[in-house]
Amino acid sequence: MADTLTPVLTDNWDAERSWTLASYEERGGYGALTKALAMDPDAVIEAVKDSGLRGRGGAGFPTGMKWGFIPQDNPKPKYLVVNADESEPGTCKDIPLMMASPHTLVEGVIISSFAIRANTAFIYIRGEVLHVVRRVQRAVQEAYLAGHLGKDIHGSGYDLDVVVHAGAGAYICGEETALLEGLEGRRGQPRLRPPFPAVAGLYASPTVINNVESIASVPSIIANGAGWFSSMGTEKSKGYGIFSLSGHVTRPGQYEAPLGITLRQLIDLAGGIREEHELKFWTPGGSSTPLLTAEHLDVPLDFEGVGAAGSMLGTRALQIFDETTCVVRAVLRWTEFYKHESCGKCTPCREGTWWLVQTLAALEKGQGSEADLDLLLDQCDNIMGRSFCALADGAVSPITSSIKYFRDEYVAHLTHGGCPFDPTASTLFATAGATA
Structure with a gap:
């Protein structure tokens, strides 16, 4: 797998008045x-x-x-x-x-x-x-x-x-x-x-x-020629694509590379995670795809590789978050977006996204009990696959995946009576552990 950039679509972006x-x-x-x-x-x-x-x-x-x-x-x-x-x-x-x-x-x-x-x-x-x-x-x-x-x-x-x-x-x-x-x-x-x-x-x-x-x-x-295009990428995911890196990397931007490149390679090309911080979680294809963690740094970024890891390649919108980010707050913000953007045509999406926000907002404030996490997952299960389009499916993806990988962080919100996040601490649970 090539680890270098392959400028094709982006090849002329640096030309003088390239848009003419x-x-x-x-x-x-x-x-x-x-x-x-x-x-x-x-x-x-x-x-x-x-x-x-x-x-x-x-x-x-x-x-x-x-x-x-x-x-x-x-x-x-x-x-x-x-x-x-x-x-x-x-x-x-x-x-x-x-x-x-x-x-x-x-x-x-x-x-x-x-x-x-x-x-x-x-x-x-x-x-x-x-x-x-x-x-x-x-x-x-x-x-x-x-x-x-x-x-x-x-x-x-x-x-x-x-x-x-x-x-x-x-x-x-x-x-x-x-x-x-x-x-x-x-x-x-x-x-x-x-x-x-x-x-x-x-x-x-x-x-x-x-x-x-x-x-x-x-x-x-x-x-x-078709052969030239198919010589790049992987067996089932041919060619190149533009990967959008945003968030906590040194040089965010668009990186055009063959499909199948890994996040580790892209982060290296982007100058690494910002200084003195480390990767906590990331999205492979925007906020509507299940989030992944540092253990997935070497997953091939093609349709099959990301699918096997439990997420979707989507639009290759790689949002990078380090350890200073509260995953519960991030997921709540995404869910608020989907609630706002629901067209209201079908009940699972119109009503479901509203209830997801209510439950998540309470959890983010440390209100309720651990049983509410199961309630949240049950809400997601009742929404998934039951709407006219994929908006509702996208809304539940970051919720279910964040509970899968960061359930203890949700519990810490309940234990602490609110967000335990301390931006000056070395770990997210520094204040939570002291309180507990």
Whole structure:
């Protein structure tokens, strides 16, 4: 397993005015588009399938396979929708990508739309990041002016229009069917499936929905070949990805590396845990994935390795927490977020997240008894797998995993009558032990 960075998506981020068309084309930008337009659309799909590219939005579903689900005998128009509603706590890869090199995404959109025979594509961007919306809009405008978009692209006879849509700012719109509802002008709430988007998605037409990083990876696959892409990563998790390191590391930021790299290697690349501190717990894919501890430092960061460790790779949002962090307080803050962002459509999520916050808040204050931990786990069990979408499942993940690894810390809150955390002490339980 390579322990070095593999800059592909991030390769031009340090170029002067990297977000402009001129800068992008200086480094060979839109060359992959020319190559793709000379291919049969099915050959483009096969190349993506052969590369082993899996969805970079968290689910890890094979991208080429998803494209192949589009029924080409359906007379309705086909649509490509790019999910740029990056809002998972700790996730910071799509927004930097769109800011630094929006044309990487735009070129990927054109190639992907050509492959699935779509003549209209949408880029759905989180509404709060207005600077990103404007930058992508300008990149799309430049692509039109250069003949990369519009009618008869590069003389191929292929037509494509791209619409940049600013979302209304709801976490739930990161869920693909809620995103479609928002695009159609309705309240963002998940749809009951089936039918699936590939059959009846946007405007009840066949639709492919992919994450920004998934689509942005397509030009490099077409330019360099499926074999080049699949030579990186692991057997079942091919290629590279952007890992977002935040929290208690010396140099937080985005690190592009092959899938299968370990957290230990990434922390070394990031200059280590901040001075005189040590790792306590971390999330492999944002706050909706079960947290892991220092014992998992050498787990391969691919879909299979993280899954075997009891968590999910998710969006590769690596939030790093040292021993100065109260895990109960951190989990409570995450749960408050999910309660606030629940769309309210289904009872397990609407009511369940509210009750999770009440129970956790009491425990954080040292109120109740140890039996309330079992009550909390019972609440999680009644929520898990019973909602329209994965928001509720994500809300329970940090709770169940934190009790699994840090039950004694929850008990210490009850014993101490509140948070026993002392930032000046060498260990979390210094004051708790003295009180007990």
